[in-house]
Amino acid sequence: MKKSIFIFPLLVLLYSCTTQQNDSSKADEVVVVQDPLSAWNDASTKQSIISYVNAVTDSASADFVPVADRIAVFDNDGTLWCEQPAYTQLIFVLDRIREMAPSHPEWSKQQPFKAAIEGDLDGLAESGMEGLMTLLMHTHSGVTTDEFKEIVESWMKNAKHPRYNVTYDQLVYQPMIELLHYLRAHNFKTYIVSGGGVEFMRPVTDRIYGIPAEQVIGSTVKTVFEYNDGNPVIKKLPEIDFIDDKELKPVAINKIIGKKPIFAAGNSDGDLAMLQWSASSDHKSLQLYVHHTDSVREYAYDRNSHVGKLDKGLDQALNDGWAVADMEKDWKRVFSFEK
């Protein structure tokens, strides 16, 4: 990662692009008003989603799936919201370190804190996964779950994305929001299964995705219950409990949901095991990869990216005929604020 990711000369380009987008979509307005997937172009990906949902929800179909088994799981970073130039939660961690720095003068000479405070992403990269975990532990522990929720909510209201200049909770993909609504309208239960921290996501998921806290699965730190003289709290400890990524995604799905999803969407190799697990359902199932192909409206990255690497997953998707949402070709609109 380079420092330059925080400085975006693309802002002007972006605005001109979204203006174009608005112009071109005007002609469609009357036609698409009733279309629940109106931010999707009428290409094969959209059609395969619709055909699939029709097949499993039509009680006369051989592929009919009872409502209780209509479990749909979605990765979050890069699948439902933007994960570039860095994971939203990493930006939060860095902001939080800077906010906490005045109470920790020792950090100014100590890595990885020094790099975090100075926004020195090269230095941070040098500190590796261990450095990131150290920062995570210091910013996600020592507080109660209620306090942490308030910290996240406040940050979400104020922090802005360096390129789009909107709060991070606005950087959700409009076609995916529509897809969530569309599935729920067909009695699917929609879950998030993300490598992100569960308590970082929950304060916003209901508002931005219509997904309640109890349908959000993510990574966790260990916590402890304290009775606290009749005012019990749950405190976050500086210790990793579970990293909800790769082969641990199906493990978490089995542990928490206890049913095999019939619909799974992701965007990286970290989601591959979850998609494989879903593909092994006895029911007809659908696997969807979001492929970041649009460097103009969003970001283009896949096989060689540090964030959201999609390599083995793309091979299997092509091999097994999974659905691939090519952002540039399949999505009429990327973000709602483009309109």
Place this chain on the structure above:
Amino acid sequence: MKKSIFIFPLLVLLYSCTTQQNDSSKADEVVVVQDPLSAWNDASTKQSIISYVNAVTDSASADFVPVADRIAVFDNDGTLWCEQPAYTQLIFVLDRIREMAPSHPEWSKQQPFKAAIEGDLDGLAESGMEGLMTLLMHTHSGVTTDEFKEIVESWMKNAKHPRYNVTYDQLVYQPMIELLHYLRAHNFKTYIVSGGGVEFMRPVTDRIYGIPAEQVIGSTVKTVFEYNDGNPVIKKLPEIDFIDDKELKPVAINKIIGKKPIFAAGNSDGDLAMLQWSASSDHKSLQLYVHHTDSVREYAYDRNSHVGKLDKGLDQALNDGWAVADMEKDWKRVFSFEK
């Protein structure tokens, strides 16, 4: 625990008792036909449940709680189903050891297996928690989650309770089943939060309680995802992942549900932290303890019991005015098969 717990001279007494029960309830039949809590006597416990539910579900009430926050959590052993003379899952473990014994001739000379095979509960007790864990590991691992589900389902169909001579899935408390239905009819989301194994409960919870797999929280062993050449499985490992008891119940609730329950029911000190957590809700909340006071229709035990000890919890319930369901006085009927 004594060997004699497997031999029940009370069977005759039980039958005479249930016959009485049927006779006495006939007169009420017309009156109670519309009562969703008809297995409850019209005593204060029933009334406090009804008053509470009315208060939080009436949109004109100052205590109104939005549907999204109507989370109700229930312990399972001793709260929803019978836990005497031993936890259902322990009976399952012993049966399973006996079933597996022919392939393990070495067990006939090796504790705790020898005791398990011989039904020597004194010997088992001597082997302590470590012995029980050894048995648990051997009966709950080395199989896939799908295989384990089939084993549990088959056992549930065949094994019978030594006293009541019915399958264990029939030993559910009728008043609690009604309570679950009553809460759901008022848009509560009902969860099980039990020390029992989550994969031991899930095969039956939907059928016997109307609680789907994804609303069952329990203890877990570690599992691993294996791609298995395109036929992925999740295998159960001989290692404890999480024991969902005592202070870890609110921890699990926070981790998996992410909302504080407004209704919590248990029957032992193992549920106390969960009830305390619920009692600290910003919303009006209700805590319910099932008190096993009925030695005739079920079992009488509390402060000095090895199974389902209720001591500190009873003190706090009395102190804080929590609801206590006195089985003998509050429950018109205990089991559905009494009818």
